Amino acid sequence: MAGLNFSPGDKVRLRLALKELDGVVLENAQSEVLLLKLDSGYNVGIPKENILAGRVLKKFVEDKKKFFLPKPDKKLKSIGLVVTGGTIASKLDARTGGVAPLTDVSEFANFYPEIFKIANVKKIVVPFMTASESMSSEHWLKIGNSVEELLNDSEIEGVVVTHGTDFLHYTSAVLSFFFVNLNKPVVLTYAQRSVDRASSDANLNLQCAAQMALSNCAEVVLVGHGSTNDDFCFAIRGTKVRKLHTSRRDAFKSVNDKPIAKVFSDKVEFISGYNVKHEGKVRGDFSFNDKVALVKFYPGQDSSILDFYALKYKGIIIEGSGLGHLPVGEQGNDWSLKLKKHIRNGFVVCITSQCIFGRVDPFVYSNGRKLLDAGVVFLEDMLAETAFVKLGWILGHYGWKKNVKEKMLENLAGEINEKLPIM
Ligand code: SIN
Numbered sequence: 001m002a003g004l005n006f007s008p009g010d011k012v013r014l015r016l017a018l019k020e021l022d023g024v025v026l027e028n029a030q031s032e033v034l035l036l037k038l039d040s041g042y043n044v045g046i047p048k049e050n051i052l053a054g055r056v057l058k059k060f061v062e063d064k065k066k067f068f069l070p071k072p073d074k075k076l077k078s079i080g081l082v083v084t085g086g087t088i089a090s091k092l093d094a095r096t097g098g099v100a101p102l103t104d105v106s107e108f109a110n111f112y113p114e115i116f117k118i119a120n121v122k123k124i125v126v127p128f129m130t131a132s133e134s135m136s137s138e139h140w141l142k143i144g145n146s147v148e149e150l151l152n153d154s155e156i157e158g159v160v161v162t163h164g165t166d167f168l169h170y171t172s173a174v175l176s177f178f179f180v181n182l183n184k185p186v187v188l189t190y191a192q193r194s195v196d197r198a199s200s201d202a203n204l205n206l207q208c209a210a211q212m213a214l215s216n217c218a219e220v221v222l223v224g225h226g227s228t229n230d231d232f233c234f235a236i237r238g239t240k241v242r243k244l245h246t247s248r249r250d251a252f253k254s255v256n257d258k259p260i261a262k263v264f265s266d267k268v269e270f271i272s273g274y275n276v277k278h279e280g281k282v283r284g285d286f287s288f289n290d291k292v293a294l295v296k297f298y299p300g301q302d303s304s305i306l307d308f309y310a311l312k313y314k315g316i317i318i319e320g321s322g323l324g325h326l327p328v329g330e331q332g333n334d335w336s337l338k339l340k341k342h343i344r345n346g347f348v349v350c351i352t353s354q355c356i357f358g359r360v361d362p363f364v365y366s367n368g369r370k371l372l373d374a375g376v377v378f379l380e381d382m383l384a385e386t387a388f389v390k391l392g393w394i395l396g397h398y399g400w401k402k403n404v405k406e407k408m409l410e411n412l413a414g415e416i417n418e419k420l421p422i423m
Contacts, residue, residue: 080124173386294385
């Protein structure tokens with residue numbers, strides 16, 4: 001039908017040959033198709049020639065409301081908040097049907113009033129607003145600086161960092177190394193579903209994060225849903241956490257470690273040991289060398305890939321087989337020659353497991369021993385992502401150049417567990 005006068009965001013009713021449809025008009029580059037978000041949440045594209053009639057039920061009006069941060073409640077203990085983007089700092093955009101970043105910190109306060117009832121949010125810092133896939137070590141440094149500033153405010157008990165989910169476990173690991181001698185809690189949290197969805201996990205995650213930030217635990221932890229229900233969260237050590245599901249609210253799991261605590265909106269129940277708070281200022285150790293890579297081994301992978309990395313990088317983490325093997329010896333694809341050559345020239349090669357859970361072990365098969373002989377470092381039960389940021393951090397310290405292997409195997413921030421818990 002020609003002459004449909006709808007704008008993105010309008011709620012409309014359409015008459016088609018066999019039925020009527022209600023929905024919200026979405027932006028669409030194809031002018032001959034009307035894209036509609038139905039009340040069920042599904043999007044449909046309707047050729048305009050199939051629309052017999054249509055009318056606007058509710059015209060879209062951009063929300064220009066100005067929000068204000070709540071007044072500090074002096075009866076509550078104070079926390080600091082670092083906001084960095086991701087779904088937790090986004091809302092549904094009626095015009096595109098997708099989520100878009102919140103534009104103002106006060107809007108954040110409007111969406112999440114509950115956290116302001118648990119703690120006095122003394123200071124909010126927004127070093128940048130970006131999705132976690134767009135982050136680099138520069139963003140990690142900016143988060144580190146913001147966290148350090150808040151930790152050194154004597155009125156602040158702990159810091160909450162909100163972050164996109166996808167690469168959150170890299171940031172939690174890198175902050176764990178930046179602040180190995182932490183004085184107060186640093187709590188990262190997230191949302192898998194934006195706050196304007198009924199199933200959003202954001203509010204509980206934030207409330208539990210605030211409870212954890214007020215606790216006595218001076219560790220970098222990630223706090224998020226412990227189950228698919230909206231009942232409790234786990235606080236998981238920053239070096240032992242991984243996103244293991246694309247969409248579930250309890251996407252993050254503790255790997256080769258017990259969670260530190262079970263956290264509710266009104267209390268923290270500790271499950272395992274942790275470092276306790278102490279007086280005094282903290283200084284982040286923000287050294288980082290970007291010339292590190294993380295590569296997954298797959299059957300048939302050519303060892304000449306090492307030539308490329310050794311040319312451009314200082315070190316590499318390879319996710320090997322379950323126990324940490326790469327092909328050596330016997331037939332055709334022998335990695336040992338290239339490994340020996342590059343390691344001799346100062347290139348660092350470390351191995352983690354493709355399995356995620358469990359520990360690499362070079363002593364079970366002769367293959368592992370040959371890799372060890374070539375100078376490969378087997379990283380125990382360390383997660384590959386944690387190993388990647390740890391290697392970048394260690395190589396960022398010029399003075400440690402001769403001890404990279406020893407430092408990689410030193411348990412600096414809970415990243416190595418001698419005894420794996422039964423989970
Ligand atoms: C991201 O920033 O990781 C993507 C959105 C999200 O999962 O929070």
